[in-house]
Amino acid sequence: MSKENKDVLYGLYNDEEELLAAVDQARADHLEIMDVYTPFPVHGLDPKLGLAESRLHIAGFVYGAIGTLTAFLFMTWVFTRDWPIIFGGKPYFSAPAFIPITFELTVLFAAVGMVISFYTVCGMAPGVNNPTLDDRITDDKFCIAFDVTDTEESFQDKLKGFFSQTGAAEVNTKPLPA
Amino acid sequence: MSAVVSPIREPLVTGGKTYHQITEDICSPTERTPSAAWVLAFIVAVTGLALFVFGVAWTVWIGIGSWNLNRTIGWSWDITNFVWWVGIGHAGTLISAILLLFRQRWRTGVNRAAEAMTIFAVICAGQFPLIHMGRIWLAFFIFPYPNTRGPLWVNFNSPLLWDVFAISTYFTVSLLFWYTGLVPDFATVRDRAKGIRRKLYNLLSFGWTGSAKHWQRWESLSLVLAGLATPLVLSVHTIVSFDFATSVIPGWHTTIFPPYFVAGAIFSGFAMVQTLMIMTRKILKLEDYITLEHIESMNKVILVTGTIVGVAYLTELFIAWYSGYIYEQFAFYNRVLGPYYWSYIGMMSCNVLSPQIFWWKSLRRNIFVTFVMSIFVNIGMWFERFVIIATTLARDYLPSSWSYYVPTWVEVIIFIGSLGLFFTLYLIFVRVAPVVAVAEIKSILKAGGDQYIGPNANKRHQTSQEAAQ
Known part of the structure; x- marks a missing residue:
């Protein structure tokens, strides 16, 4: 997995307001942020970072539609082709009675599909060991990280200057697997 | 969150917490040696x-x-217990999904424990249909799988089969929703832990890093799952009520059942949440996160749903009389004044009359009263299902087959034992996972907590410390 390490320079902020201001500053200074790590979802961060809206819900719709079709077509096939049985004098194709199961499978497919997609695109699974920059990021620190692999000393100094200017509480470097 | 919050609302997190203090308060119970109270329980x-x-x-x-x-x-305590447990299992998803869509911030204090409760209640509920089949080793017959008998498929037109799909979908979706919410909090516990605990929680946290993109996807996922779970939770008890409503038994064959069952489910579910949260907040010292405000909000839900259920009981009686159909009239006469009149009294007094005390604010905010009431409601809701099932079946169309039913000791210990199953799972959960959603509490701290910083912050409610000064 770790073919080569990349060096990361990161600053830790104590508050999300400071973080948001710093992200604005970084955009103004044309500094390319590698990633931002926060202990909870900070609202207003995504547009500032230029993150496109997640397409997960589109995937969810597709999974749901697959579930709808699977359930409805399967029940139709069973009761009109494979083994037609009359229940209570109703027609073989008794569509209203198929609705509950069709609905349940729509929800089931959409939910399971979306959750699997979520963990897959985030590279998460049981036992995955994603190295983190600092243990306090999941507690009370807000982190902006820059990739400084093979960069010049002056560029790193510029970043350090940016951190001290925007009020970062700590600045560190750490290698992360690429 | 960007939604508008009234600055004059009571804060949802009290005690002037910092982010670190929140982590400390909520994660430390999983790190301490269990208290004597926990061990005893x-x-x-x-x-x-x-x-x-x-x-x-x-x-x-x-x-x-x-x-x-x-x-x-043919159905008695087994199906009574099943419906009772499924009903209890509705509050968790209601709190986490419907209240999320309605932007009710007070959900963050109780959603984690309520969702856990949902999952455990559905586990308890699922036992009863399985064991009442008799030959439990053939339970897989309820699933449509290709078999050598034709293949002979299950009856997709039967509400009992709809129930199989509804309950299993509900369990799966609730579990996924709950666990996805837990992942960032497991990461918080992981990052505080050392040695074997760290490895264990790393396994549970799926390698969560807290990256901005991951949070964005996580929120998108939570929102869509909430949107899916909302109609789902309503469908589940609707389908449970179809088990009765689509039959031709007088007293069961009523169109009011779906909304009436759903209201009853929310009612009993919130009561169970109250029972658990009042004990949990006391033992784990979480009074700053599960405040009187939360308890009062839930008591309001109990009052509303209890009253809806009461209206449904009265509507049933009226419609039975108004229908002019003697079998229906007899079914309800028998329900109120027949041999099981005592269970009807239990149901009416616990479910309809007793919640009316919550019209008084002082009683809504009284923890002892709330706790006693939550037990009352659960007893009442158990009686409701017993009234519907046993009293109706005991007096069917043929007077020659009328009978009276008393449970055997086996049925009694299975029911009491299912409470043991439920509380065992809940107590393990309390030890292993953060009982309050850490990340979500942090995200509302400044918007809905006592450190509100939005517009009109100067008009906000006094914090408890300020009030004391």
Whole structure:
């Protein structure tokens, strides 16, 4: 997995307001942020970072539609082709009675599909060991990280200057697997 | 969150917390040696679980003959318990999904424990349809799988089969929703831990890093799952009510059942959440996160849903009279004044009359009263299902087959034991996972907590410290 390490320079902020201001500053200074790590979802961060809206819900719709079709077509096939049985004098194709199961499978497919997609695109699974920059990021620190692999000393100094200017509480470097 | 919050609302997080203090308060119970109270409760719960296992083993070994079901009363405590547990299981998803969509911030204090409760209640509920089949080793017949008997498929037109799909979908979706919410919090616990605990929580946290993109996807996922779970939670008890409503038994064959069952489910679910949260906040010292405000909000839900259920009871009686149909009239006459009149009284007094005390604010905010009421409501809701099932079946169309039903000791210990199963799971959960959603509490701290910084912050409610000065 770790073919080569990349060096990361990161600053830790104590508050999300400071973080948001710093992200604005970084955009103004044309500094390319590698990633931002926060202990909870900070609202207003995504547009500032230029993150496109997640397409997960589109995937969810597709999974749901697959579930709808699977359930409805399967029940139709069973009761009109494979083994037609009359229940209570109703027609073989008794569509209203198929609705509950069709609905349940729509929800089931959409939910399971979306959750699997979520963990897959985030590279998460049981036992995955994603190295983190600092243990306090999941507690009370807000982190902006820059990739400084093979960069010049002056560029790193510029970043350090940016951190001290925007009020970062700590600045560190750490290698992360690429 | 960007939604507008009234600055004059009471804060949802009190005690002037910092982010670190929140982590400390909520994660530390999983890191301490269990308290004597927990150990005692766990011993009691596991004893209950042992009773459950024994009762089920006895039933499977001897057969359903060990229960007092007879040719008239084919469903009794088994299905009563099933419906009761499924109903309890509705509050978790209601709190986490519907309140998320309605932007009710007070949900963050209780959603984690309520969702856990949902999952455990559905686990308890699922036991009863399985054991009441008698030959539990053939339980897989309820699933449509290709078989060598034709293949002979299950009856997709039957509400009992809809129930199989509804309950299993509900369980799966609730579990995924709950676990996805837990992942960032497991990462918080992981990053505080060392050695083997760290490895364990790393496994549980799936390698969560807290990256901005991951949070964005996580929120998108939570929102869509909430959107899916909302109609789902309504569908589940609707379908449970179809088990009765689509039959032709007088007293069951009523169109009011779906909304009435759903309201009853929310009612009993919130009562169980109150029972659990009042104990949990006390033992784990979480009074700053599960405040009187939360308890009062839930009591309002209990009042509303209890009253809806009361209206449904009265509507049923009226419609039975108004229908002019003698069998329906007899079913309800029998329900109120027949041999099981005592269960009807239990149902009416616990579900309809007693919640009316919550019209008084002082009683809504009284923890002791709330706790007693939550037990009352659960007793009442159990009676409701017993009234619907047993009293109706005991007096069917043929007077020659009328009978009276009393449970055997096996049925009693299975029911008591299912409480043991539920509390065993809940107590393990309390030890292993953060009981309050850490990340979500942090995200509302400045918007809905006592450190509100939005517009009109100067008009905000006084914090408890300020009020004391």
